[in-house]
Amino acid sequence: xxxxxVIDLSKIRRNTEKLLSILSEKNIxxxxxxxxxxxxxxxxxxxxxxxxGILADSRFENLRRIKEAGIEGPFMMIRxxxxxxxxxxxxxxxxxxxSEPEVCFKLDESVDRPVKLIYMVDVGDLREGVMYDKAVDExxxxxxxxxxxxxxxxxxxxxxxxxVLPTKDNLKFLIDVAKEIEAEVVSVGGTVxxxxxxxxxxxxEINQFxxxxxxxxxxxxxGNRDIPYLEQETVILEAEVIEVKWKPSxxxxxxxxxxxxxxxxxEDKGERLxxxxxxxxxxxxxxxxxxxxxxxxxxxxxxxxLIVDITEVERPIKVGDIMRFRTNYxxxxxxxxxxxxxxVYIE
Ligand SMILES: *Cc1c(COP(=O)(O)O)cnc(C)c1O
Numbered sequence: 001x002x003x004x005x006v007i008d009l010s011k012i013r014r015n016t017e018k019l020l021s022i023l024s025e026k027n028i029x030x031x032x033x034x035x036x037x038x039x040x041x042x043x044x045x046x047x048x049x050x051x052x053g054i055l056a057d058s059r060f061e062n063l064r065r066i067k068e069a070g071i072e073g074p075f076m077m078i079r080x081x082x083x084x085x086x087x088x089x090x091x092x093x094x095x096x097x098x099s100e101p102e103v104c105f106k107l108d109e110s111v112d113r114p115v116k117l118i119y120m121v122d123v124g125d126l127r128e129g130v131m132y133d134k135a136v137d138e139x140x141x142x143x144x145x146x147x148x149x150x151x152x153x154x155x156x157x158x159x160x161x162x163x164v165l166p167t168k169d170n171l172k173f174l175i176d177v178a179k180e181i182e183a184e185v186v187s188v189g190g191t192v193x194x195x196x197x198x199x200x201x202x203x204x205e206i207n208q209f210x211x212x213x214x215x216x217x218x219x220x221x222x223g224n225r226d227i228p229y230l231e232q233e234t235v236i237l238e239a240e241v242i243e244v245k246w247k248p249s250x251x252x253x254x255x256x257x258x259x260x261x262x263x264x265x266x267e268d269k270g271e272r273l274x275x276x277x278x279x280x281x282x283x284x285x286x287x288x289x290x291x292x293x294x295x296x297x298x299x300x301x302x303x304x305x306l307i308v309d310i311t312e313v314e315r316p317i318k319v320g321d322i323m324r325f326r327t328n329y330x331x332x333x334x335x336x337x338x339x340x341x342x343x344v345y346i347e
Contacts, residue, residue, distance in 0.1 A: 002240040002322060003279040004342035005335050007037070009046045011234045015215045016050035018230060023209055026197070031056045031076055033190070033212030036329070037336055038062055041069035042345050043216070048072070056210055060089045067092060078189070078210060080120065080128050086110055097155055097187075099128045101142045108149040115148070118155040118187050121177050123170035127161035132173035136180045143181070153185025154178050155208075159192035159222035166196040175203045190214075192222040213329055221329045235332050236292070237284065237325045237341075239306065243276040244318055249309075259302040266299075273311040277323060280304035283338040288331030292324040293317075 016032065023030050031054045032047035034040070039062020044055050048071060056076035057063045063075045074094035081089060081096060083106055089096075090110050098104050099120040107115060119139045122129030130138045135154070143151045156174045158164040166188070178186045188196075189210030196202040213219060218232040226232050249269040258264050260281060279301075286301035295312030310317050317323065327335060335341045 001342050002238055003277075003283060003335075003340070004238050004344055005327070005332075006236045006238060006344045006346060007042075008234050008236075008346055009042060010347050011218075011231045012043065012216060013046045013050050015218055015230045015234070016047055016052060019211065019215060020051050022197070022229070026202070026204075027207060029053060029208045031187070031189070031208060031210040032215070033057065033078065033210055034062060034066065035059065035078070036212050036216050036333060039065045040343075040345075041066050041071055044069070044071045047215075054095065056095075060085055060092060063092055076210075081107070090115075097128070098151075099130055101138065104142045104146065104149065104151070108146045111148050113148070114150060116152045116185075117146075117149055118153045118185055119151050119181075121154050121156050121174055123156050123158065123164075123173040125156075125158040125160065125162040125164040127157055129156060132177060135177045139177070139181050151181070153183040153187060153208075154181065155185075155187035155189070155210075157189055159190055163222055165222065166193050166201070168201050171196060171201065171203055171206075175205050178205055190222075191220045191227075194220065194227065195223050217327075217329060217332065219328065233326055235327050237279070237289065237327050237331070237335055238322050239277040239279040239325070241275045241317060241319055241321045241323060242278045244310070245274060246271050247274050248272075258300070264300055272309050274299065275308045275310045275317055275323065277306040277308060278304070279306050279341075282334075283341050284327065284335050285330040288328035289325040290328075292326065296323070298325075 020030050032052040033056045034043050035058045037043045039057045044066040054074050054076050056078045058079035076095035077093045078097050080099050095116045097120050098117045120129035121135045122131050154177050186206045187208035191213040218230040219226055249272045250266045280303045281301050282303050286298050289298050293313045297309040299307040299309050
């Protein structure tokens with residue numbers, strides 16, 4: 001059945017092995033992030049087979065799924081935990097990323113075994129974490145009031161929200177805090193931190209990378225690149241053609257907004273051969289698809305229809321044919337979470 005997502009586990013395993021070898025030279029642990037695939041145990045297994053220690057996810061449901069498949073942790077919760085989820089996490093999670101004293105105390109009071117907290121420091125991306133200039137006070141204050149839980153380190157995240165890149169300055173903000181609180185673990189993520197490693201600006205105190213995208217897709221969306229030493233086309237979307245017709249490239253008559261509330265702009269290229277595929281905004285982000293057919297161009301999508309200009313494609317494409325696409329992070333995320341997209345894991 002189509003649409004479907006074909007996920008190449010052997011490529012993902014090779015990417016993991018490659019990164020592990022690069023990071024271990026610098027004494028950095030790789031935490032394998034599974035959230036892009038809803039914590040699918042097959043991915044967790046690929047990480048483990050390659051030699052990853054800690055598995056991490058942003059949703060406890062995903063970690064539960066992994067654990068119930070018989071895969072061993074330790075497990076890390078990489079979204080700062082909602083108070084209401086804490087009771088469901090305590091038997092499951094070994095490491096928590098945290099940023100609120102109240103949450104730390106709640107965790108402390110809920111555990112009957114030692115759990116490890118990594119305090120998030122915001123160095124400018126403006127998602128989670130205590131601002132770096134206020135971090136030391138807040139962390140030391142939390143630490144002295146904990147009984148069973150322990151703040152073992154600090155962490156930061158850039159790229160994901162503000163699109164901030166790792167720099168000497170923002171790395172120093174983190175390291176200064178790490179030194180002050182005598183952090184055992186200095187944890188960074190996501191994938192964009194590989195740039196710091198490659199540029200030689202990564203401080204030696206950093207000993208943990210939380211990585212998903214690089215391994216799972218071979219890309220770095222914040223750095224806007226394919227990572228040259230990793231494999232891409234790990235994930236391919238296959239969708240079925242349901243109409244092929246020559247049509248004008250510009251809509252006819254006055255236009256309002258499209259089904260998604262956007263005002264699409266179309267260049268007038270005259271009559272074009274266009275394929276409609278049975279997949280849409282509900283299943284993918286059309287901007288994140290790259291056709292594998294040379295010359296094909298994604299034009300636009302509505303909820304259930306994807307329009308692709310196939311005028312320049314050499315092979316004849318007809319109704320019932322399958323077109324294949326590489327998917328970026330956001331298109332993959334949506335495809336994985338769409339119940340209408342079949343997932344096929346290949347070795
Ligand atoms: C998603 C996430 C990561 C992994 O990021 P990638 O860019 O997919 O490698 C790491 N840390 C945190 C806190 C995250 O939310």
